[in-house]
Amino acid sequence: MAGTSRGSRERPGDVWTRPRGGRRPKLTREAIVETAIKIADTDGLDAVSIRRIAGELGVRAMSLYTHIDAKEELFDLMYDVVAEEVLIEGEIPDDWREAILEIACRERDTGLRHPWMFQIAGRSLRVGPNGLRHAEQSLAAAARLTDDPKSMLAIITAVDHYMLGFTLREQRIRELGENGMQQAQRSLLEQAYVRSLMDSGKFPYLKPVFEAGIYGQDSFDRGLKWLLDGIEHEYREK
Numbered sequence: 001m002a003g004t005s006r007g008s009r010e011r012p013g014d015v016w017t018r019p020r021g022g023r024r025p026k027l028t029r030e031a032i033v034e035t036a037i038k039i040a041d042t043d044g045l046d047a048v049s050i051r052r053i054a055g056e057l058g059v060r061a062m063s064l065y066t067h068i069d070a071k072e073e074l075f076d077l078m079y080d081v082v083a084e085e086v087l088i089e090g091e092i093p094d095d096w097r098e099a100i101l102e103i104a105c106r107e108r109d110t111g112l113r114h115p116w117m118f119q120i121a122g123r124s125l126r127v128g129p130n131g132l133r134h135a136e137q138s139l140a141a142a143a144r145l146t147d148d149p150k151s152m153l154a155i156i157t158a159v160d161h162y163m164l165g166f167t168l169r170e171q172r173i174r175e176l177g178e179n180g181m182q183q184a185q186r187s188l189l190e191q192a193y194v195r196s197l198m199d200s201g202k203f204p205y206l207k208p209v210f211e212a213g214i215y216g217q218d219s220f221d222r223g224l225k226w227l228l229d230g231i232e233h234e235y236r237e238k
Contacts, residue, residue: 027059029067033077037114040078045116048074079120080128085110087130092137096144097228100155103138104163104224111167112174118164145235155231162227166220185213 035056036048050071054061068074086106093099111117127135138160142152176184188194189210198207 027057027063027067029077031057032064032067033074033081036074036078037081040116041114045075045119048078050074075120075123076126076128079117080130082110082114082117083128083130083134085113086134088137092141094144096141097232099141099144100138100159100228101221101224103134103141104159105220107160107163108167108170108220111164112170115171118168145232151235158227158231159224162224166223185210 032053035053039048039052039056048071050061050064054064068077086103088099088102088106093102138156139152142155145155146152189198197203198210
């Protein structure tokens, strides 16, 4: 998946265990990753490049390869740094619902602060230490309800899918700006073709939703409660 960038040298081991090279105090792996995160937060993941980071740090681009072998490694490090923001400090709550809810809310908040993180999560199978700790905490939360590993994984997968879908939608709404979704919906309804279909009587449920300006579920907690209610019902009945 991750190739070696031009000018870099492959080194033994992976980025998590490899010694951190470099003589310049200014140029550290931490500084490189921190700068990359700031660029991604401001301008998106596509704006992250070795040249851009080097320019921000005031060093030659080639000097970054003392610390990383390829941009894909940099993405892995960026993801693992922000994954720490998802972690619950200390012990997770004893109640499984409370634990799942806190983890999901932290994932959502982190995803909104760093919209690019889900792009990275979908392109790499390499997981760093914070990513593993997050997975461990999620499974520990599900284990408060069931001790079956398969069921534990199914629970956290269902919650992750809900969290991801909701958060991606929120990201889109933020991109459109305040009232952006309502305006987009009104614009759609003003199109003659759409208006004719709404007036045809063939969409008796969609038409009132459009006309009321309702564009989606606003409560993350409410939707997650519905999901957890169903999960709890299944396992409490066993």
